[in-house]
Amino acid sequence: MNSRKSFIAISALLIAAITLSVAAFGSSQDQDGVQAATVEINDKGFEPSTLKLKAGAPAKVTFVRKTDETCAKEVVLKDYKIERKLPLNEPVMVEFTPRKGEFVFACGMNMVKGKLIVE
Numbered sequence: 001m002n003s004r005k006s007f008i009a010i011s012a013l014l015i016a017a018i019t020l021s022v023a024a025f026g027s028s029q030d031q032d033g034v035q036a037a038t039v040e041i042n043d044k045g046f047e048p049s050t051l052k053l054k055a056g057a058p059a060k061v062t063f064v065r066k067t068d069e070t071c072a073k074e075v076v077l078k079d080y081k082i083e084r085k086l087p088l089n090e091p092v093m094v095e096f097t098p099r100k101g102e103f104v105f106a107c108g109m110n111m112v113k114g115k116l117i118v119e
């Protein structure tokens with residue numbers, strides 16, 4: 001294998017690894033240290049239902065509601081005093097700096113829930 005081919009192979013592996021870790025935990029971090037994640041609201045509820053973030057780094061979490069079939073038409077992250085309406089198919093970004101611990105994000109009635117794990 002020449003070096004160009006192995007470079008391509010290694011790059012492909014790296015990209016696959018990054019894609020997998022983003023898919024598993026729903027978040028990624030850019031060069032400024034801002035963490036970004038997207039949570040979809042579909043007929044299964046919040047997806048991913050468990051979101052992992054790092055403590056102390058600013059986070060931008062985008063919620064996109066894709067269904068009218070559940071009661072999750074808003075998202076509440078009580079511990080961070082965040083409460084936002086989620087218009088259908090309109091991404092809503094919430095910004096906060098997570099602190100260590102486990103938190104719940106939920107619909108307005110606290111029925112549809114997701115978990116935020118901050119390490």
Ligand SMILES: [Cu+2]
Pocket residue numbers: 071072107108109110111112
């Ligand atoms: Cu609800």
